[in-house]
Amino acid sequence: MNPFIDVHLHAIVxxxxxxxxxxxxxxxxxxxxxxxxxxxxxxxxxxxxxxETRERRLAYGALTDTPLEMxxxxxxxxxxxxxxxxxxxxxxxxxxxxxxxxxxxxxxxRAEQRVAGDLRAGIASKITGLYVVVDPEATKGRxxxxxxxxxxxxxxxxxxxxxxxxxxxxxxxxxxxxRHLCDRYYALFIIxxxxxxxxxxxxxxxHIGQSDLPVAEARRVLASRQIVGRSNNTVEEAVESEARGxxxxxxxxxxxxxxxxxxxxxxxxxxxxxxVKELVxxxxxxxxxxxxxxVADAVTAGAxxxxxxxxxxxxxxxxxxxxxxVEAMASAxxxx
Numbered sequence: 001m002n003p004f005i006d007v008h009l010h011a012i013v014x015x016x017x018x019x020x021x022x023x024x025x026x027x028x029x030x031x032x033x034x035x036x037x038x039x040x041x042x043x044x045x046x047x048x049x050x051x052e053t054r055e056r057r058l059a060y061g062a063l064t065d066t067p068l069e070m071x072x073x074x075x076x077x078x079x080x081x082x083x084x085x086x087x088x089x090x091x092x093x094x095x096x097x098x099x100x101x102x103x104x105x106x107x108x109x110r111a112e113q114r115v116a117g118d119l120r121a122g123i124a125s126k127i128t129g130l131y132v133v134v135d136p137e138a139t140k141g142r143x144x145x146x147x148x149x150x151x152x153x154x155x156x157x158x159x160x161x162x163x164x165x166x167x168x169x170x171x172x173x174x175x176x177x178x179r180h181l182c183d184r185y186y187a188l189f190i191i192x193x194x195x196x197x198x199x200x201x202x203x204x205x206x207h208i209g210q211s212d213l214p215v216a217e218a219r220r221v222l223a224s225r226q227i228v229g230r231s232n233n234t235v236e237e238a239v240e241s242e243a244r245g246x247x248x249x250x251x252x253x254x255x256x257x258x259x260x261x262x263x264x265x266x267x268x269x270x271x272x273x274x275x276v277k278e279l280v281x282x283x284x285x286x287x288x289x290x291x292x293x294x295v296a297d298a299v300t301a302g303a304x305x306x307x308x309x310x311x312x313x314x315x316x317x318x319x320x321x322x323x324x325x326v327e328a329m330a331s332a333x334x335x336x
Contacts, residue, residue, distance in 0.1 A: 015077050016078070019033050019074055019078075020033050021057050022071040041095060068119040072119070075115070082105060123227050126158075132156045132158070135313070147318050148181060151321075152182070154318065156326075157188065159178065161175055163192075168197055175197060190206065190229065195213060206218055208230050215228050215245045230246040234272075246282060248283040250285040250287045254272070254286050255269075255289025255294055256288075271301065273303050277301070283304040287306075290306050290307065290309075291325075292321070308322075
């Protein structure tokens with residue numbers, strides 16, 4: 001017996017027990033986790049008594065306020081132990097039934113997909129209220145950080161950084177500061193277009209367009225907990241984005257827009273917002289030509305969130321401009 005190998009085998013047992021407590025649905029995944037544990041050739045992997053199970057679950061429940069985060073870390077821990085067992089000589093994987101490690105990887109992959117999906121859904125549910133895009137080309141020469149703090153003070157709940165003029169090395173420290181700033185205001189921070197930058201900065205998510213990196217490929221770069229939003233110009237594109245795994249869908253341009261690079265986008269009108277809302281379960285963001293004078297129409301049509309750029313970031317007082325939009329949204333009554 002090798003004590004080092006024993007430690008990793010025991011760790012896998014405990015990791016699976018915790019996942020059984022946290023990942024109880026779907027039932028098939030819960031059953032697979034249990035069978036994976038029971039098939040380990042160790043007495044301590046056997047089922048616990050009812051009282052022991054109750055005590056364990058109480059202990060696990062008191063362990064953290066963020067069980068989904070804990071479950072993701074536990075899956076990562078189990079995978080590291082599998083790696084050790086697989087490459088160890090003599091007493092590693094050879095102590096397990098043939099195929100156990102491969103089956104373990106499949107079950108942990110499914111568990112991660114489930115847990116990460118639930119975690120992203122919780123984050124995406126915060127895509128509400130005012131969503132502001134800050135762009136160094138649309139701040140009237142003011143620092144992005146200054147404009148960002150102003151709009152957050154004004155009530156913005158989501159902030160996106162779009163920077164097409166600076167190198168990643170210059171953008172990264174700004175993105176990191178914006179992430180910390182959003183944390184202070186309990187707002188979400190999104191990076192436009194660049195999955196590497198989203199990952200490196202610890203952003204809550206990434207926003208992509210129809211011609212950018214596909215959702216599935218973006219997920220290969222991002223952390224499993226980071227959300228992906230996608231721009232759409234038609235109902236069909238929005239439905240497809242959801243089917244491809246987007247965590248929220250942006251629809252526009254709802255009104256004529258002067259935002260750089262977006263002026264040629266077809267105008268879809270508020271009726272498209274309502275149609276998309278009827279067909280997708282993800283949060284719907286209205287974008288394009290939004291101002292304090294028309295955001296209520298988008299909210300009434302069913303938008304969960306309204307994205308504003310120039311009407312706020314080019315205003316002499318971005319904080320006041322953001323506050324006016326928030327107030328206009330609050331006065332609207334969704335029809336759905």
